[in-house]
Amino acid sequence: MTNIIRATGALPIGMVVSFAGNTIPDNMLFCDGATLDRVVFADLFAVIGTIYGSPTAATFMLPLMNDQIIRGADDSRGADLTDPVRTTGSKQLWATGAPTTPFVINALQNGTHVHTGENPTSGSHTHTTTTSVGGTNGNNPSRHQQFTSNEWFTGYSGTHTHTVRPSSTNDHGHGTPILTGGDTLTSPHTITMRAGIVVK
Numbered sequence: 001m002t003n004i005i006r007a008t009g010a011l012p013i014g015m016v017v018s019f020a021g022n023t024i025p026d027n028m029l030f031c032d033g034a035t036l037d038r039v040v041f042a043d044l045f046a047v048i049g050t051i052y053g054s055p056t057a058a059t060f061m062l063p064l065m066n067d068q069i070i071r072g073a074d075d076s077r078g079a080d081l082t083d084p085v086r087t088t089g090s091k092q093l094w095a096t097g098a099p100t101t102p103f104v105i106n107a108l109q110n111g112t113h114v115h116t117g118e119n120p121t122s123g124s125h126t127h128t129t130t131t132s133v134g135g136t137n138g139n140n141p142s143r144h145q146q147f148t149s150n151e152w153f154t155g156y157s158g159t160h161t162h163t164v165r166p167s168s169t170n171d172h173g174h175g176t177p178i179l180t181g182g183d184t185l186t187s188p189h190t191i192t193m194r195a196g197i198v199v200k
Helices: 002-008 042-048
Strands: 016-019 028-030 035-037 059-061 133-135 146-148 194-198
Antiparallel strands (some): 016 194, 035 059, 133 146
């Protein structure tokens, strides 16, 4: 099969393919970002030019495919919401999209927390107290005296309740820190292979 492909020229210069092994055919190079001479690899330079870099006026670079996933160009379809005019050879760092389904938390998931509140305003009012007054009787002036008890207490109000109204708030959200779990990036299932580019 390889001989048929080479004989018919089925793989055009500049085409990138994946290899299951570690040895690459002699008409290809690994896509490792290497710098090549524009004269020696004139045919390849004519195809990819300086898309992937040009350290000097006499050289150009191969695409660097290590740990990269190929992304199809949007071509103005509007599917690429991040950069609809992304060009060939451009790169995107890893990113994680925001959830599109709301996350609902119930009371059992709230964890330890407190609520603040206030009593409704009751207006101007008083509280009554009861005091005991005592004295002595007799003709001796020294016996004519009164004293006031030191014991003060409020009147009994009986069994009752107080209404507590929580402080009102506008629409708001609560941040929930994730303390454990997760990985360093979001990735589908993958298998590692080497990428090669046809150079001749």
